[in-house]
Amino acid sequence: MNATEQQKTPSTDILAYASGDGVTSVILNSIMNFAMLFYTQVIGLDATLAGLAISVSIFWDAVTDPVMGHITDNTRSRWGKRHPYMLVGGLLTIFFYVLLWLVPDGLENKYAVFAWLMGFNLLMRTAITVFLVPYNALGFEICTDYAGRSKLQGVRWAFNMFINILTAFGWVLFFPDRPEGQLKATAEAGNYVGLVGACVIIGLALLAVVLITTRKYAHDSRNEPTEGNKPSAMFRDIFQTLSDPLPRMVYLMTIIAITSATFVGSVQIYVYEFFMEFSSVQKTIVHSSTMVAFAIGSLAGAGLAKRIDKKSVIFVGVSLGLVGNILLCLLFVGGIVPRDFAPFECCGLKLSGGLLIFMLFHDLFWLGVGTMIPSSYAMVADVSEIGKIQTGKLRDGSYSAVLSFVFKASQSLGVFFSGFVLTRMGFEAAQEHYSLEIMKKVTLAGFLSGAVFAAIALIPIWKYPITRAYLEKIRKLG
Numbered sequence: 187m188n189a190t191e192q193q194k195t196p197s198t199d200i201l202a203y204a205s206g207d208g209v210t211s212v213i214l215n216s217i218m219n220f221a222m223l224f225y226t227q228v229i230g231l232d233a234t235l236a237g238l239a240i241s242v243s244i245f246w247d248a249v250t251d252p253v254m255g256h257i258t259d260n261t262r263s264r265w266g267k268r269h270p271y272m273l274v275g276g277l278l279t280i281f282f283y284v285l286l287w288l289v290p291d292g293l294e295n296k297y298a299v300f301a302w303l304m305g306f307n308l309l310m311r312t313a314i315t316v317f318l319v320p321y322n323a324l325g326f327e328i329c330t331d332y333a334g335r336s337k338l339q340g341v342r343w344a345f346n347m348f349i350n351i352l353t354a355f356g357w358v359l360f361f362p363d364r365p366e367g368q369l370k371a372t373a374e375a376g377n378y379v380g381l382v383g384a385c386v387i388i389g390l391a392l393l394a395v396v397l398i399t400t401r402k403y404a405h406d407s408r409n410e411p412t413e414g415n416k417p418s419a420m421f422r423d424i425f426q427t428l429s430d431p432l433p434r435m436v437y438l439m440t441i442i443a444i445t446s447a448t449f450v451g452s453v454q455i456y457v458y459e460f461f462m463e464f465s466s467v468q469k470t471i472v473h474s475s476t477m478v479a480f481a482i483g484s485l486a487g488a489g490l491a492k493r494i495d496k497k498s499v500i501f502v503g504v505s506l507g508l509v510g511n512i513l514l515c516l517l518f519v520g521g522i523v524p525r526d527f528a529p530f531e532c533c534g535l536k537l538s539g540g541l542l543i544f545m546l547f548h549d550l551f552w553l554g555v556g557t558m559i560p561s562s563y564a565m566v567a568d569v570s571e572i573g574k575i576q577t578g579k580l581r582d583g584s585y586s587a588v589l590s591f592v593f594k595a596s597q598s599l600g601v602f603f604s605g606f607v608l609t610r611m612g613f614e615a616a617q618e619h620y621s622l623e624i625m626k627k628v629t630l631a632g633f634l635s636g637a638v639f640a641a642i643a644l645i646p647i648w649k650y651p652i653t654r655a656y657l658e659k660i661r662k663l664g
Contacts, residue, residue, distance in 0.1 A: 195329045199400075200338045203328055204345040206321050206396030209276050210314055211346045212388045213283050215353045216381060218448075219455055219473070220372075221286075222605070225303060227373040229289060235300045237452075237605015241598040243307030247315055248594035254319040255587020266404030267583070268320035269397060275317030276393040280386055282310035287382050315590075321396075322586035326567045328403055332654045333492045335567045336499075339560035340488030347481035347556070352388065354473040356381045357466045371466070372459070426577075427584045433569045437592045438646035439500070440562045444593055446639030447555045448600025449607075450511070453632030454548070456608065461625035462518075462525050462544060467535055472545050479549035483556020495653040496561045496568075503557030504640050510550025511637035518544060519630045551636065558643070563589065568652050572660050607631050 217240070225236040254271070261267045286306040293299050329338040360381045361371035371377050427433065454476075458469045483503065490499045517523040518540075528539030570585040611627040 194331060195334055195338065199328060199403075200341050201345070202399035203325055203338065203396065204342040205392050205399070206272070207342050207346045208349040208392040209389050209396065210279065210318055211349045212353060212385045212392070213279060213310075214314075215350045216356070216385045217283075217286070218451060218601075219353060220356065220378065220381060222452065223372045223455065223459075224287070224375075224378055225299070227370070228375045228378070229299055231296055231299050231303070233608045234605045235296065236303065237602050237608070239300055239304035240307060241600075241602035241605070242304055243311045244594050244598035244601060246308050247311030248591040248598065250312055250315045251319055251587040251590040251594065252584065253587075254315045255323070255583040255585075255590075257583075258320045258323060259581060259583035268324045269401065269404045271316050271320040272324075273393075273397055275313050275315070275320075276389070276397075278313035279310055279317055280389050280393075282306055282313055283389075284382060284386060286310060287378060311594075319583060319587045319590055322563070322590060323582040324400065324403060325563075326570055326582040326586060328400070329567070330571070332568065332657050333488075335564040336488040336491035336496065336561065339563040339567075340484040342563075343484040343556065343560045344481035347477040347484070349388070349392075350477040350480075351474045353385070354470055354477060356384075357470040357473065359384075362466050370459075427573075427581060427588050430569065430573060432572065432650070432652065433566055433585060433588070435646050435650045436562055436565045436569065437588060439643045440559075440589065441592045441596045442639055442643035442646075443504075443555070443558050443562070444596035445600045445603070446507075446636045446643070447559070448597045449603050449639070450551065450632055450636035452601055452604035453607070453628060457625070457629050457632065461629050462541070464541070465536065468537070468541055471535075471537075472541065472548065475545050475549050476552040479553040480556035483553040483558075484560045487557035487561050490557070491561070491564070496565050497647055497650045497653075499561045500558055500647055501644065503554040503561070504644055505554070506557070507551045507554030507640045508637050510547045510552075510554065511633045511640075514544065514547040514551075515630055515634050517547070519626050551633075551640075554640065558640075565650070565652065568657055572652070572657070575660055575663075603635075604632070607635075 221240065222233070222236055225231040225239075226233050258267050258271055261270070263270060286303070289299060289302055293302060325338055325342065326335075329335050360377045458464045458472060462468075462472075464472060483506075487499045487503065490502065518525065523540055523543055525540050525544075526538055527543070530537055530539075566585050566589045567582075570582050573579070573581060573585070608628060611631060
């Protein structure tokens with residue numbers, strides 16, 4: 187590999203690339219955080235059906251990723267292999283996102299509502315695939331050094347969390363507190379209109395930014411050799427990717443870790459609303475703090491990768507997540523710390539010691555997750571480079587697509603599992619209040635299961651061999 191291929195990527199280019207993650211982040215996180223509430227509290231759809239519709243669409247998104255990976259790798263155009271798909275996919279994602287919330291008043295049958303939700307989720311998720319797989323592959327190509335890949339992914343996911351913090355302010359902006367006895371703001375359909383409009387504006391702005399600022403990395407590919415977009419070539423590409431034991435370790439770890447994070451992320455909204463009974467301001471503070479913790483974990487993980495190998499970064503992240511969730515369950519579900527413990531006011535805001543303690547250990551879990559996810563993307567980029575050295579074929583799109591597949595399949599499992607658990611624990615649609623015992627069960631099942639899944643994720647990564655020295659050795663041999 188020549189010096190040009192290994193040169194350091196400017197930080198401005200890394201930040202420009204990271205802005206693109208906000209396109210899907212603002213869309214998907216508004217869905218993950220508010221769609222379940224919208225469909226269960228406003229529309230009155232059963233939580234299991236709502237979770238099933240979202241999870242099926244995520245799984246479909248996952249299935250289409252390897253197809254898109256092969257297509258983008260074998261695209262030949264004057265505008266390059268990635269940018270044309272990012273443009274079309276980004277615009278269609280936002281279009282179908284809007285339709286997802288526009289449930290006609292005449293749809294009273296729960297299965298008709300289920301069909302609407304799943305149908306437009308499927309279309310939106312297909313569009314996300316068209317955008318996200320080329321976007322991920324572009325990141326592999328922008329940054330080519332071992333530590334730089336961790337930096338790029340760390341900055342990318344930190345920016346993702348910055349956008350999510352804006353989404354979290356939806357609690358205050360669009361779902362303000364109501365006097366006791368009145369309908370909850372999350373049960374009123376009109377409050378979701380402002381949320382959706384804001385997400386559309388942010389998504390369009392960030393799509394324009396990433397396409398313009400990364401245009402210099404789009405190279406004319408019309409004269410490059412191609413295997414063609416035939417099904418046989420696609421399946422051969424996928425098989426060759428999966429036959430490599432190195433990415434398989436990362437993919438399996440990712441499946442378990444993302445299932446854990448998605449499950450916790452889906453359940454935590456109900457914990458805020460019905461167990462801890464936070465006000466809209468308190469929900470904004472707690473929800474935003476998890477994203478700040480994730481962003482800090484992403485940047486800290488990138489810094490650690492300069493000193494220790496990426497596998498060790500994963501172990502640090504899992505340890506933090508375990509401690510956070512186990513202590514949170516012990517203190518609050520166990521009744522050691524009352525939810526309204528030590529109330530006080532600060533800058534006109536009603537807070538409590540219970541809220542701060544909850545936030546501390548809750549954030550510790552997301553700090554750990556923040557170190558794990560960017561590291562997995564950086565690991566796959568390393569593996570993709572090794573594959574290119576050993577085979578002579580660039581398959582960044584395929585490696586990216588399979589990673590995206592396992593990421594989304596895991597999200598699908600996590601969302602479905604959360605809907606199933608909510609129903610099994612006695613959670614019913616369109617209900618204003620739930621007993622403390624029901625919400626204790628939901629909290630315990632959500633947070634403790636998240637900790638267990640995170641611990642299991644360490645097993646497949648235990649013997650992962652790639653370090654900076656290992657990669658340099660392969661480069662010299664190649």
